[in-house]
Amino acid sequence: MVFPTIGKHQVESIKPIDILDLLRKLEDNNILETAHKVRGYIKSTFQYAVLTGRAESNPASELGGAMRTSKAKHLAALTTPKEVGALMLAIDYYSMSPAVTPVVVAALKCSAMWFCRQKEIRFLEWDQIHWDKAQIETIAAKTNASFIIPLSRQAIEVLKELHKVTSQGKYVFPSARGDSRPLSENGVNVAIRAMGFSKEQMCAHGFRSMGRTLLDEALNYPPHIIEQQLAHVVRDPLGRAYNRTQHLEQRREMMQHWADYLDKLKHEATQGNVISANFKQA
Incomplete structure (x- = not known):
């Protein structure tokens, strides 16, 4: 899901809203844990991009509070x-x-x-x-x-x-x-x-x-x-x-x-x- 959605974009052109739109699709299917894991993988990728000069900021870092969380009682x-x-x-x-x-x-x-x-x-x-x-x-x-x-x-x-x-x-x-x-x-x-x-x-x-x-957040x-x-x-x-x-x-x-x-x-x-x-x- 990640690569078909943003994989062909230039790293510096990807904005927080692009990543959030991708994660919302997972949330809408009620797979919240997967959505948070995917955000983590994207965040790590962008952190590497920042450290190696391929990007100036990490758009995934700003999304923690915007994502839905599971309310499982157990x-x-x-x-x-x-x-x-x-x-x-x-x-x-x-x-x-x-x-x-x-x-x-x-x-x-x-x-x-x-x-x-x-x-x-x-x-x-x-x-x-x-x-x-x-x-x-x-x-x-x-x-x-x-x-x-x-x-x-x-x-x-x-x-x-x-x-x-x-x-x-x-x-x-x-x-x-x-x-x-x-x-x-x-x-x-x-x-x-x-x-x-x-x-x-x-x-x-x-x-x-x-x-x-x-x-994380x-x-x-x-x-x-x-x-x-x-x-x-x-x-x-x-x-x-x-x-x-x-x-x-x-x-x-x-x-x-x-x-x-x-x-x-x-x-x-x-x-x-x-x-x-x-x-x-x-």
């Missing part, structure tokens, strides 16, 4: 800066409850900072954390491929505090019923509900959508870098899958920027007094 996510700031502030308030364990609080914070699959958090082991390299080396839950999570300063701080509590066992986030098993499959979801967010607003898997959306990171950090199979222009270490320094910079951005949104939420959640006992 993938509920908070994806606007204001919503995410409120969520991060809610986690801080939730952590003050005497009934809440440090494991659950750390899992919430790391879910936000790492936006990885919940299985990758729940089954994370201490020996997979490489403090000297400031990264986690683990296995992606869906693809079974090796996977690296660069650690921001904030993530390292959370892990060091948690190490004082759970380092006697192999799991970073152990179950409250014993450190020989991981955190419950619903542990983070239960905490999200306890903070007052409904299942239509946010779920544990929603941290992935949260990260993907704001890294607010922080303007290239889609292929984001997708690689999501542990998706990403291929180069020749169809070859990137390995786990490719773009690692770019991903490391992105993960630190993301953690800083979450702190910024939380601070803005504090200034705006946006928290009105009714915290429940977990």
Whole structure:
């Protein structure tokens, strides 16, 4: 669909409206996820064109807010800066409850900072954390491929505090019923509900959508870098899958920027007094 529509145009002649018209055809057929992926591919292509002097701007970068989004309940996510700031502030308030364990609080914070699959958090082991390299080396839950999570300063701080509590066992986030098993499959979801967010607003898997959306639309990171950090199979222009270490320094910079951005949104939420959640006992 892309090539027949704009493939024969000169790169510098393609305008945002040309790309939007193409994407609207996908949206009208109710294939919203494909529309967003196509926009990502076009955005990456134009980014390369800009870097190599073939274009002066990236018309696909301006379309994030113009596209329709899916409202699937099972993938509920908070994806606007204001919503995410409120969520991060809610986690801080939730952590003050005497009934809440440090494991659950750390899992919430790391879910936000790492936006990885919940299985990758729940089954994370201490020996997979490489403090000297400031990264986690683990296995992606869906693809079974090796996977690296660069650690921001904030993530390292959370892990060091948690190490004082759970380092006697192999799991970073152990179950409250014993450190020989991981955190419950619903542990983070239960905490999200306890903070007052409904299942239509946010779920544990929603941290992935949260990260993907704001890294693209607010922080303007290239889609292929984001997708690689999501542990998706990403291929180069020749169809070859990137390995786990490719773009690692770019991903490391992105993960630190993301953690800083979450702190910024939380601070803005504090200034705006946006928290009105009714915290429940977990």
